[in-house]
Amino acid sequence: MTTVLGIDPGLDRTGWAIVTRNARSVLSLRACGLIHTDAAQDLPKRLDYIFRQFQQILKTYAPDQVAMEQNFFLKRATTMANTVMTRGVIILACEQAGKAITFYPPRRVKMMICGTGTADKKQVQRMVQLTLNLDKAPSPDDTADAVAIGICHLKTNPLAHQINVKAAFLEKLKAAREQQIKKRN
Numbered sequence: 001m002t003t004v005l006g007i008d009p010g011l012d013r014t015g016w017a018i019v020t021r022n023a024r025s026v027l028s029l030r031a032c033g034l035i036h037t038d039a040a041q042d043l044p045k046r047l048d049y050i051f052r053q054f055q056q057i058l059k060t061y062a063p064d065q066v067a068m069e070q071n072f073f074l075k076r077a078t079t080m081a082n083t084v085m086t087r088g089v090i091i092l093a094c095e096q097a098g099k100a101i102t103f104y105p106p107r108r109v110k111m112m113i114c115g116t117g118t119a120d121k122k123q124v125q126r127m128v129q130l131t132l133n134l135d136k137a138p139s140p141d142d143t144a145d146a147v148a149i150g151i152c153h154l155k156t157n158p159l160a161h162q163i164n165v166k167a168a169f170l171e172k173l174k175a176a177r178e179q180q181i182k183k184r185n
Contacts, residue, residue: 003030004157005063005099006150008142009071009090011082012037014050015142018061019132019150027154029132031061032143043082047089054093066094067153069145070103104152109145112152124148 001022008015017032035053037046094101107117113127125137125144138144
């Protein structure tokens, strides 16, 4: 079984989800939630809270892999800076737990889940519900997005892994050929 922690980062609301794929490639939702910080608190306290929450999630669920939304900002500079700092503490928690992170642009996640990169939040929630055969769609949308990121990773990562293995093999083959040529000369 492969277990992925999907993350939709944000300072105010960070969605997270533990999504699994069993040996028969059946996907299921193990847990999900929302980390909400109080806007009245100082920024360092909010970031510390998010950091500690992710340390606990990583310890509790011990995911094999981590996938996070790669943000593109068209909004205010303050929102961008806060989300970047939030991503930083999440990346630090994952690094300390020895977990590499794969990043996915929102359009790619939507394309994988809904078939279009322009799907709205309700469409993503509904397709997550259908994909995982859930009684109701995960909510709020930050949590549903985290589940979608986990699903996207579980569906695309095996192919990416095969491509990387093949590329590494071809590099070794090329190096071996170059060594043979050097020996002949």
